[in-house]
Amino acid sequence: MAASTTRGKYVISSHSQEPAQEPGDPDERLVFLINEGKHLFPNEYYPLWETACGKLSHAGYGALIPLSYARHSPKLVKILNSETAINFAATVSLAAIKVNRAAAELLPKAAVIAAHELKSTQAFTSWVTTIEELIYNAPESLLAVLERTQKIVSTLTPDQFRTWVLTGLRSTGDDALRQINYFSFTDPESEKWFRHEAGDVVFTDLDRRLKLYLLSLWSLRPPIRDLPASTSPLSLRRISISNGVVRVPEVFPGFHGEQAEKIFRAGLAHVGAHLVYSTKIFPLGELKPIQVALVSLLEDARVEYLAIQTFPGLRKLWQQFHVAKPSGPKLVPLLLSRLARALIDKEYKDKDGWVQKGRDMFFDPQNDMTDPAMCRSIGVLLGNDLGQLRAQFNAKTYVVEPAYRDDNMGLWDFGDQQGQEEDSDGIFIEAMRMDREEVEDDSSSEQEQDQKENDEDEQQYHARESTDSEQRESEVAVRYPEYDYLTGSERPNWTCVLEYFPDFGDAYKIERILEKHNNLVNRITKLIQTAKVSLPERLHRQSVGESLDLDACVNAVISRRMGDTPDPRIYSTTERKHRDLSVMVLLDISNSTNDKVQVSGTSVLELEIQATSLLAYAMSELNDPFAISAFCSDGKEDVHYYRIKDFNSPYDTRARAHLAGLHGKLSTRMGAAMRHATEDLVAQRTHRRLLLVISDGEPSDIDVDDQQYLVEDARKVVRSISRLGIDTFCVGLDAGGDNYLHKIFGRKNVAVIDKLEHLPEKLPLLYLRLTA
């Protein structure tokens, strides 16, 4: 056992130039390595390192860990310094205790790789810090990360590495298996966030502008989704259109910065061309795989040709990705790329007979370019020619080139021939079908899933237009970023807010509340009525005021000269006269709102409903625009959002029934709900806009351990909303969450009430904030 290596027993080897032979016995080997270290460490540090080695070997971690440390850590001296190398022993020890021997043994080796890449002590130290965070939070994943050290440190800075690790921890929660999937890059999310951190342009970054681009060019608004995880390697993924849904890969590997933006744009422009000009679906019929590939290629060229007729600038956009050379071996995929280039690039010259023939046939003036059928007839002929050339075509490995073009699966009608492809020609179809299934979704009941997704997309497409879609569970799904205080940045598209249709309750319940609190209702209405929230208006001809009204003064002098009595009202002043204010009331209906309020004995939710019904009554009486929504959450992918009343819908029995029908459940992901509510508020064109959150306290969610995380996110939302010129105010019910609410909204923007009767006392605070 290594325990026998004690100081003083080391035999100092002679200063030979040749490296000495390592002994075979682990104990002896350690002694040998520690001796070797003497040449590498400066004199004053050597004893410290020796002690560190000794500690590791005495700790009972087995022989391999101290050996690995003794072998690799001296290399850190050269790259960094002795202190770092010696201190690193503590991390190795930590890994040995918290994780396992395999990871701890690998750690020194990984550290050398990291040090080589990172070069500075500071960067290395922050790499070690992140590793330690991993050791504490996801010990099972440490090995996976260490194995990929080269990839990680060569791409990410230590800070980016930390952000990527934190993202992984946030998205996987406590689930060790999911953590391992993430950190071993099995989970596609992992690669996505990795690319994101590396500064690669991912689709998420461009989502909005590209959608606007399509809208601007063709007035098209197809639903666009991320390409779901599939087994095909990332580099081979292509945009895919099926049933009107466009799926875009998160990244095009190999394209960075501006190039990446261009390829996404080229891709979406190509999709647009398909949607506008690919009016028919080709029946598969008896076509061979090569013919299918060719017809698709020709159809690509045809729609691009038509699009270029309208938008000539698109030629430049697309052409830059056609880089096929008119030489090289006559392999089918290369020939196809050359043909593709020949069909878009006028300048391109290719001596190959087949490519020339394809070009001539395509641009034959007899062709009707608006008819997809021409592609089919030319494609079939060209395919036969290739067949006669005995050129090999492997449908399974074929990928559409250039990368911006879509996989063209949406062009074909595969009929219902599943399982009938026994002959060899069917492999491509089979391969395509497989691809397609992977692309669709890996759910077992593909069709059903497909149908459902379609429905959802439809719904999202028509977003708010459908008002009477009462049966639908979730009408709208919108993704929002979330702020992580640990990294100090927002993760794009992190949460998903789903709009659900609210239940109906007893609308008379609201009436009864109003009846019961009759005098409160009056007080609140009066209170709101007197609050003037608008642009200050200049009032002329006042008997009192802070400045002279010049017109009035002139008139007064004129009157005097003419012998009349001058009007003494010669001042002007400013005053807010109206209430130009939209209010969005956002109700927290998480499970905790079922708790009883100490003072009044009713549940928090009950109190929320009561307060809201009083406010809503007052606002509707005064004709103030307002909306009511409620939220709760079930993890980051399912934030429930209920629209009780929209700004442009009346506060009628239906809205009241929805309000009465609320019941408390699930958790409180406040930030996401506030982001969603803001979307509506932004569209309001009033002088002031107010987001009024009624909550019982602390934000929380089932997939978040870190209490501070959601609080900080909500705080961030409040700050970013205020930058849009929207005010936020929170009515806290019960004193429990007091502190959190203060932290999120700011001390002055929170009013805590524990009894409905206190509402009129606290409301002035709110309106005071708005008029100040």
Added chain:
Amino acid sequence: MNLDDYLITEEPYYSPTHNEIQLFEAAYANRMPMMLKGPTGCGKTRFVEYIAWKLKKPLITVSCHEDMTASDLVGRYLLDAEGTVWHDGPLTLAVRHGAICYLDEIVEARQDTSVVIHSLTDDRRILSLEKKNEVIKANKDFQIVISYNPGYQSVLKDLKESTKQRFGAIDFDYPKAEDEAKIIAHESGIDTKTAAKLVQISERSRNLKGHGLDEGASTRMLIYAAQLMSKGIPLEEACEVALVLPITDDLDIRNALSSAIEACA
């Protein structure tokens, strides 16, 4: 007083989109008060100028602003060394001497201004100057024209129903593509092919209306872009200056628009 300064001597270029000229002439024959509706920069003001030239009547234009009062329109007493002098406002001038009075963006003005014109817009056709104790019967040539942008104002700033109902209205929109191209070519001196490209670009921006843009690019904007191009500025840059940058501050929309312009180029 002579309103010769207000006469439009040279024919302003105006390309009719429908039969608006005929309609307006018929309205003028009856001195019917008219309201011109339509988005900004589609040619409302140019139309009024053209009509005034065609009818050979002086045109008095008042751009209304939110601090404008009735006395800014009607007139006021002013002080001078000797005493007080009455000074006719632009509306009074038009009423007294017979001109077309064009109140641009009337909803912007304070509410009392729109009431002043009430007595002029029904069969009485009189303007009473209370301060001066005078009632003016409108000159036979006088006509009132206002412009009005529906939807673009907040609800608070809308014309009163009693005001609205005193006017006949002509709806303006951006001209048809080929007409618009002709207008642009004429106003800027660029060839019609380039002008057609600019119109195609404006189509791209109008597609974004309601999705982040309040209005698409107006004909006026396109003319500006074309004028820059006639001085040798390349298309993309001219559009950036005259169209993309003024219309929005949203970076994503700017990016989408610029890329769409590249596609058209």
